[in-house]
Amino acid sequence: MKKFFSLGLVRGLIWQAIGTAAGMGLLGAIRALMGLPWKTEPAMVFGGVVGAITFLAGIGTMRDWWHMALGKPVPEAEEVHETPGGARYFGVSLDHKVIGVQYGFLSMITLALGGTFALIFRTELAQAGLDFLNYLQFNTLIGMHGMVLIASILMGIAAMANFIIPLMIGAKDMAFPRLNAFSFWMAVPGTVLLVSAMFVGGFETGWTAYPPLSVRGPMGIQMFFLGVYIVGWSSILGSLNLIATILMMRAPGMTLFRMPIFAWAMLATSIISTTATQLIGLSFQMVMFERLLGMGFFDPASGGNPILFQHLFWFYSHPAVYIFVLPGLGVISELLPVFARKPLFGYRWVALSSMGIALTGFLVWGHHMFTSGMEEYLRVPFMYSTLLVAVPTGIKFFSWVATMWQGRLRFPTPMLFVLGGVIVFLMGGLTGPPSGTVSTDLHLHDTYYIVGHFHNTMFGGYIFPLFAAIYYWFPKITGRRMSEKLGKAHFWLLLPAFLLQTFGQMRIGLLGMRRRIADYDPEMGFTFSNQLITIAGFLVAFSVLIFFINLWISARKGEVVEGNLWESRSPEWQIPSPAPLHNFAEPIRVVGEPYDYGLPNSRYVETVRQPAGD
């Protein structure tokens, strides 16, 4: 029991509970002294903020910074010796590999949670009429499904980046290890707050939280805002750290155009998330203040303009989907040459296409607002900028096809997920232009077609590559490989089930099914399709369950692999698995191109035997 309480996570959560209660009490007391009556909403918000801070302080993420501020000596992060073992995964660790796995855990937990929400409301939708949920519960569940999974995706990306990037670029750790730990631990109280929105009244708005509904609805929206705000800061600080790491910590000889392509993808992603994330934080903060202090930003009743919220919100939330898919597309470009045994076709173009997507991504947010009453002269420019995104994305597809062309393809589980990702993302890409073109979007907007399109892009751009990445890099974490049998079962169940689900969604969307509604008219004739979608959804969930079982079994009993299992040229596979404490026992140097598979006598990295003067 004592051991249990010594875990940082447990301590942090206890501190968060204490802090929340104290914050609520404090605000109540201040209001009482001012002669104001008790009001739950401001007390909850204030308590939530205090609770998040006490979590971070209680778990010890800020201790070193406090010592620095007081001028006390603090060891360099590389000199901190952590006792190996399972316990350090549950407390503050400065090791990027531990933090990567921590992010991974949290990401998988939120993935399961967000997926479960979907199963619940999909069951409700299997039949017309309200069966077991009421409207508020249904609305809360769809909103939570969206936002919890967005949090999960951000954490999954952070997991991949944290674990792999320093190993890939030959660094000992991230540029700012303490900030790295801080970013991760911020995400924990943020997730707790986000999920708590369900228990303090829920909310009606869906994940987009549009005012004026979010200004007037139940109080759960405040916890939702607060949770997203904190998770957003976690993402901002994490990506800031990644940019600094990628730009400053590369091994000697690794110029920008000799980086593994995944590093390029992460760099592009991080540029978006360091900057644009602030705008969702700001817009949510403004709605919070509108509710708490009556500030009239968005509610027309007090002179505000709800369209402004949509501009600020989508300025993040559209680039956000590029935050989600760029790392996944990077994984595809990273793994394809390994399994095709051929150089990555058009390396520079692929690298710059990530940047191209990131930069164009800043110019397209208005395509979410074609029907919302946005200034009409903005429609066509936003349509063109949206369609422009197809150009850098197309470059990636050409590169993938050309990389596979005449390659000696091998098909272990990671490769299957890569190919699945390419196919599903192609579906997402092809269904995009009708939604981005004004004339067609006017009909498709807010239908299930958009739901189908979106899930295609998320699964093709993130979920499939994420699974590929986990199957691929799992040996680097554990020293064991994941079961191929279960992995293939996972894939062959997931792909058809998922395609059935999204084609079903797009079909009923075209037939006129609106998104975000708890009920539909059985006369519309898509009850059967809805049932198929629900069944497919459960099959997708079942395949993910197989994946979780595989993770659990393989981590304990999987086949032991120590060396370069996939015959990759990348630096992280030149060191033993699991990756040792300070990554590279001897410094490495880059002497060639990263993806020259199949070219005789070509080398990418070599070990610097004698630590040279530099």
Added chain:
Amino acid sequence: MSTHTAVLTAKEAARKMTTRRLGLWLFFLSDGFVFGGLLVTRFYLLGQARPHLEQFLGLIVTAVLLVSSFFMNRAEVSIAHNDRKSFVRNTVITMLLGIVFLVGVVGFEWQLAPFGPADGTEGAVFYMMTGMHAFHVLTGVIFLGFILRNGMRGHYSAENHWAVEAAANYWHFVDLVWIFFYPALYLIGTVGG
């Protein structure tokens, strides 16, 4: 931080410093988007109108904040030349000017403004912009408090004063934001009805 830097080679130390600077500037870039979003909000909601504010007070607080950056720079240059006395003096002046700014905005302008935060878009925009900026000035003053304390105890030298550099850059950044906020709130447009 101080004791271990000596262990690193000069090249490693220089690289570390560049990394820190990059991190700080990335933070400014990120934070800049918050203020950019607020400027967008101001022009989207108020357009050519501007809130009715005390022009003279606005001019004074703006002048005070701009002048504070001069003393901030003096403080940083002083410590870079190992002149601790001048560092302490200039840091104290910067902090005092920062506090005068805060008192001017929160203590006076907020009380004198003819609207409260709940009074329409004018109130919302004005209190959000000045509030967000004042929050940054406040954190800047706190940051300066820490470097003042450590500076007086002799923790900084010409070679080792990254915290001073960071605080000074942060101060200038917050100052720069006001250079955009001041005209947006006080000068551009006409006072409506």
